[in-house]
Amino acid sequence: MNDRIINVLMVGVGGQGIITASDILSRAALYSGYDVKKSEIHGMSQRGGAVFSHVRFGGTVYSPVIPLGEADVLLSFEMMETLRWIDYVNQKSGKVIVVDLKIKPSTVDEYPDWVEDEIKKLPVDKVFLPEGLLKNSSGGVKFVNVAILGYISKFLPLKDEAWETAIVETVPAAFREENLRAFSAGKNLKI
DSSP, X not given: OOOOOEEEEEEEETTSOHHHHHHHHHHHHHHTTOEEEEEEEOTTGGGTOEEEEEEEEESOOOOSSOOTTOBSEEEESSHHHXXXXXXXXXXXXXXXXXXXXXXXXXXXXXXXXXXXXXXHHSSSEEEEEOHXXXXXXXXXXXXXXXXXXXXXXXXXXXXXXXXXHHHHHHSOGGGHHXXXXXXXXXXXXXX
């Protein structure tokens, strides 16, 4: 096993399943044999506020917080949040995965029309995931977060069986099969 620390930053707004997704990722990393640390903030999330979770795994991880400029993956569940957190991405080797979802903050009248253009200008490797495609392929909006994990699983050195065990242990029993299907659908996305 490599001792290198892998840093994944998940960002979005309340109600998108970011905390559940980061719990699944953390468990999958642990079950793949890595030391794992996680930190999350979800204070005003029930009112559409910002939610973020740092997940770090590798040989030995001392801090749960990703330093500026060291995120290997920025997984953004909402477009504007991408711009808020871009300084955390490793500009040489980081990957930005953006769900093309726009959720208007309660403090503005209209969603800024320049956000997508600004993301496209960023000098980093980036992928836009169509929210509608994720929703349709995963079985509904409740499973989009796990479909996104399926997509990023292609870029992380975690075992398939570790992902499956993590999903089964994290999600409610009544929704396990739907979440496993959503993960598989995300993993099979060709974008």
